[in-house]
Amino acid sequence: xxxxxNEKMTHLVTTLVEKTEExxxxxxxxxxADEFVAGFSQxxxxxxxxxxxxxxxxxxxxxxxxLNEDGREMESSVSISGQRGTQQHLRKLFTLARRSxxxxxxxxxxxxxxxxxx
Amino acid sequence: xxxxxxxxGALGLFISLGGFxxxxxxxxxxxxAAESAERAATAAREAxxxxxxxxxxxxxxxxxxxVKELHRNREWVRAIDRYILLRRLITEARxxxxxxxxxxxxxxxxxxxxxxxxxxxxLTRGEQTPVVHLNNELVDLQQSLDEVRVAIEKRLxxxxxx
Numbered sequence: 001x002x003x004x005x006n007e008k009m010t011h012l013v014t015t016l017v018e019k020t021e022e023x024x025x026x027x028x029x030x031x032x033a034d035e036f037v038a039g040f041s042q043x044x045x046x047x048x049x050x051x052x053x054x055x056x057x058x059x060x061x062x063x064x065x066x067l068n069e070d071g072r073e074m075e076s077s078v079s080i081s082g083q084r085g086t087q088q089h090l091r092k093l094f095t096l097a098r099r100s101x102x103x104x105x106x107x108x109x110x111x112x113x114x115x116x117x118x
Numbered sequence: 119x120x121x122x123x124x125x126x127g128a129l130g131l132f133i134s135l136g137g138f139x140x141x142x143x144x145x146x147x148x149x150x151a152a153e154s155a156e157r158a159a160t161a162a163r164e165a166x167x168x169x170x171x172x173x174x175x176x177x178x179x180x181x182x183x184x185v186k187e188l189h190r191n192r193e194w195v196r197a198i199d200r201y202i203l204l205r206r207l208i209t210e211a212r213x214x215x216x217x218x219x220x221x222x223x224x225x226x227x228x229x230x231x232x233x234x235x236x237x238x239x240x241l242t243r244g245e246q247t248p249v250v251h252l253n254n255e256l257v258d259l260q261q262s263l264d265e266v267r268v269a270i271e272k273r274l275x276x277x278x279x280x
Contacts, residue, residue, distance in 0.1 A: 070227065
């Protein structure tokens with residue numbers, strides 16, 4: 001059962017990466033820095049970044065939360081230093097989520113247009 | 119005599135076939151009318167849901183304006199109570215919407231739970247949660263709910279036009 005859920009969580013991450021890149025899943029920021037949420041009809045996904053400040057060098061890790069429609073945590077996936085695959089997938093998803101939440105692509109296009117028109 | 123019987127028999131068969139065809143045509147007509155009536159009833163029900171949702175979302179956006187004032191006055195207990203109310207209102211509004219429009223409201227609910235946690239921390243631990251930050255979050259939420267409201271109004275108009 002645990003293996004099945006872990007596999008499904010991994011599949012969820014790779015699917016979210018793909019759909020976010022295609023623009024089919026959009027993310028929003030939350031009140032917390034480095035935290036983004038994507039809502040669906042009955043569930044939501046939240047991804048956040050943590051810094052372990054008492055490590056040297058400072059370590060970054062990512063957490064993906066699978067939430068029900070009321071925001072209760074149903075399952076989580078955490079990248080731990082050493083688990084390179086998970087770390088890379090979650091890092092990529094976090095970057096894509098951030099860009100989606102802040103409309104980075106649209107912002108860059110507008111900024112370039114403004115600069116080039118000068 | 120034989121020919122007369124044949125003619126009468128053929129006529130009878132012809133009339134029976136005609137009657138049978140008429141019966142089938144009538145059944146089809148009735149079924150089509152029933153299906154149309156069901157479609158019209160579904161459309162009417164959806165229109166009621168949409169109108170109610172538009173009204174709900176308008177109220178929610180107004181409530182959020184009041185929460186901003188509570189933030190400015192550092193009235194965290196009342197603000198937290200309002201978050202709970204807002205989440206309940208959004209959950210109710212979401213239940214009336216078609217599935218493809220619910221995602222934005224689920225996002226709003228999650229963002230409110232994160233704000234509630236931040237406000238609780240401000241209240242219990244005296245942690246600094248900038249009021250500006252919380253109110254900017256509410257502005258964002260108001261905008262996103264307005265977008266959902268506009269999408270529902272458009273759908274309502276499109277449905278009414280059919």
